[in-house]
Amino acid sequence: MSRRLATIAELRARLDAARADAATVGFVPTMGYLHDGHASLIRAARAECDVVVVSIFVNPLQFAPDEDLAAYPRDLERDLAVIDAAGGDIVFTPDVAEMYPAPVATTVTVAGLTERFEGASRPTHFAGVATVVTKLFAIVGPGRAYFGEKDYQQLVVVRRLAADLSLPVEVVGVPIAREPDGLAMSSRNVYLTDSERVVAPTLHRALVAGSAAISAGERDSDTVEAVMRRVLDAEPLVTPDYAAVVDAGTLERIDPLVGDVRLLVAARLGRPRLLDNLGVTVPGDLPAEPGDA
Ligand code: AMP
Numbered sequence: 001m002s003r004r005l006a007t008i009a010e011l012r013a014r015l016d017a018a019r020a021d022a023a024t025v026g027f028v029p030t031m032g033y034l035h036d037g038h039a040s041l042i043r044a045a046r047a048e049c050d051v052v053v054v055s056i057f058v059n060p061l062q063f064a065p066d067e068d069l070a071a072y073p074r075d076l077e078r079d080l081a082v083i084d085a086a087g088g089d090i091v092f093t094p095d096v097a098e099m100y101p102a103p104v105a106t107t108v109t110v111a112g113l114t115e116r117f118e119g120a121s122r123p124t125h126f127a128g129v130a131t132v133v134t135k136l137f138a139i140v141g142p143g144r145a146y147f148g149e150k151d152y153q154q155l156v157v158v159r160r161l162a163a164d165l166s167l168p169v170e171v172v173g174v175p176i177a178r179e180p181d182g183l184a185m186s187s188r189n190v191y192l193t194d195s196e197r198v199v200a201p202t203l204h205r206a207l208v209a210g211s212a213a214i215s216a217g218e219r220d221s222d223t224v225e226a227v228m229r230r231v232l233d234a235e236p237l238v239t240p241d242y243a244a245v246v247d248a249g250t251l252e253r254i255d256p257l258v259g260d261v262r263l264l265v266a267a268r269l270g271r272p273r274l275l276d277n278l279g280v281t282v283p284g285d286l287p288a289e290p291g292d293a
Contacts, residue, residue, distance in 0.1 A: 002083050004091045008139050011092050015051070015141060023050035027142030029133065032056040033073040033187040037177035039086040041146040044174050046087030053140050054083050055092040057099060062128030073190050092140070099135065107131045110157050113251060117242055117264060118153050129154055130161050137167055144170045150184050152262060152277040156251055178204070188272040196270040199237050203265050206231035206243060207278040210263045214280050219256035221245045232267055241266040241273065248279055257282045
């Protein structure tokens with residue numbers, strides 16, 4: 001059975017004792033309403049660390065005033081059962097007053113990377129994420145922290161902030177858990193109506209179409225983006241935000257496509273905005289053999 005702790009002091013005391021016994025601490029930050037994607041992060045941590053800490057905190061700093069903070073789905077009892085089944089040891093459930101006892105004057109911003117894609121439509125989002133992640137790292141002191149590739153830009157932002165601030169944590173990316181029809185699991189999928197749920201895998205289909213174009217030899221990023229767009233545009237319930245193919249490490253545009261690239265899509269479908277992405281390794285042209293014409 002996992003142990004639930006709600007204060008920073010209790011959590012620190014517990015983890016200080018574990019570290020004094022040379023235990024390694026793995027950390028999985030979440031906003032709760034857990035599904036099998038979260039469970040896969042917890043299982044990855046369980047396989048690699050002595051003590052697995054899962055936090056559940058719906059962080060107000062990363063929601064804009066017009067977003068779904070108050071309505072964000074919550075079910076603590078079920079979350080605790082998911083965490084137990086996946087092998088979590090400690091569940092950290094601070095309330096907002098515990099995390100932010102005073103108005104926040106100090107925030108963390110990761111320039112550049114956060115201005116595009118999710119940052120373009122949610123301009124304060126990544127500063128909220130970077131601030132809470134830095135704070136949680138300071139509270140938990142993990143050797144390894146596990147983030148889903150589902151929120152790919154977030155993963156790249158967290159890697160960058162850990163590197164830039166020399167935080168002593170290894171940031172581990174975990175593949176996307178999907179429903180059988182391809183839809184990436186997300187706590188926000190609960191907002192989808194039945195008819196929206198039926199068309200929600202369109203995002204994944206767009207990625208697969210983009211990836212297939214690359215496999216067929218396409219190396220022009222505009223063309224691959226147009227292929228993905230066409231799949232999204234064909235579905236009237238889907239309002240696309242972006243469909244892009246970028247360098248997997250920097251999220252910069254890359255043309256012609258080569259190396260590790262990431263296909264990214266976001267679209268509104270009824271109430272929620274859905275995100276999805278797919279990694280593709282594009283082989284470089286083979287070097288010409290001496291003597292080739
Ligand atoms: P959230 O509770 O939405 O803040 O997500 C907490 C963590 O779980 C983040 O690192 C997410 O990227 C990750 N996550 C969410 N959905 C999935 C998924 N379908 N597959 C893998 N990881 C996920």
